[in-house]
Amino acid sequence: MGLRTAFRTRYLDVLASIYLYNEHRGYTSLDRVLEAVRERCPGDHAFQAEIAKHRADERKHYLMFRRWFEREGRMPLVVDRGVGHIDRFIQWVFHCTIEELDTHRIVTEPDEFERLCRVIMLTEQRGYRQVEVILKNRLIMSDPVMRKIFEIVHRDEPDHFLPYQRWLEGQGRATARWNECAADWCIHKVLMLGKLPALFLDAGRARMARWPDEADGLPEAVGAG
Ligand SMILES: [Fe+2]
Numbered sequence: 001m002g003l004r005t006a007f008r009t010r011y012l013d014v015l016a017s018i019y020l021y022n023e024h025r026g027y028t029s030l031d032r033v034l035e036a037v038r039e040r041c042p043g044d045h046a047f048q049a050e051i052a053k054h055r056a057d058e059r060k061h062y063l064m065f066r067r068w069f070e071r072e073g074r075m076p077l078v079v080d081r082g083v084g085h086i087d088r089f090i091q092w093v094f095h096c097t098i099e100e101l102d103t104h105r106i107v108t109e110p111d112e113f114e115r116l117c118r119v120i121m122l123t124e125q126r127g128y129r130q131v132e133v134i135l136k137n138r139l140i141m142s143d144p145v146m147r148k149i150f151e152i153v154h155r156d157e158p159d160h161f162l163p164y165q166r167w168l169e170g171q172g173r174a175t176a177r178w179n180e181c182a183a184d185w186c187i188h189k190v191l192m193l194g195k196l197p198a199l200f201l202d203a204g205r206a207r208m209a210r211w212p213d214e215a216d217g218l219p220e221a222v223g224a225g
């Protein structure tokens, strides 16, 4: 394999492994959010339906990356929650892991619920901007399946932050605080400038033995640790 091909293969492998993790983390975490919204806004069926659609999209994205790996005949690289934008954001804002989030407390305290909505909104807006960068990347776009995947992700993404943004605006609440925007920016830099290159250079990095969704519904997801 030529150097250029090896570089390209490794780059796509790392990128797809990070995306696969984040998409899986996205749809499994949205189950918790939906739980909270049903309790906080029981009559707001439109908002609940938007979140259910958001969850379905993230699962669809996860499956697209899984199929990409299946087609390539490789398993994704083992990654941990350090590559999860939402994991880091929740940790920063709520000082706990996603699993430890106390949904009931969040629902009963309006400020906390709004904070959760803002974290999701900012994460998705970041995702949207990142996909726009990816769509201009010739190396990634040289893989036709990857190109198709990111075009679909780009088309779906606005539906993922607009519901939370509209809900916050409807409550007359600020849609973003400066410190949350700063946290989002820092997390993005850590992932792009630290995590991604480290994973790229880690030649001995193991591959997952099982797909993360095989553990859906079980207490601790495989591949998340
Ligand atoms: Fe997604």
Ligand SMILES: [Fe+2]
Binding pocket: 058, 124, 127, 157, 160
């Ligand atoms: Fe999304």
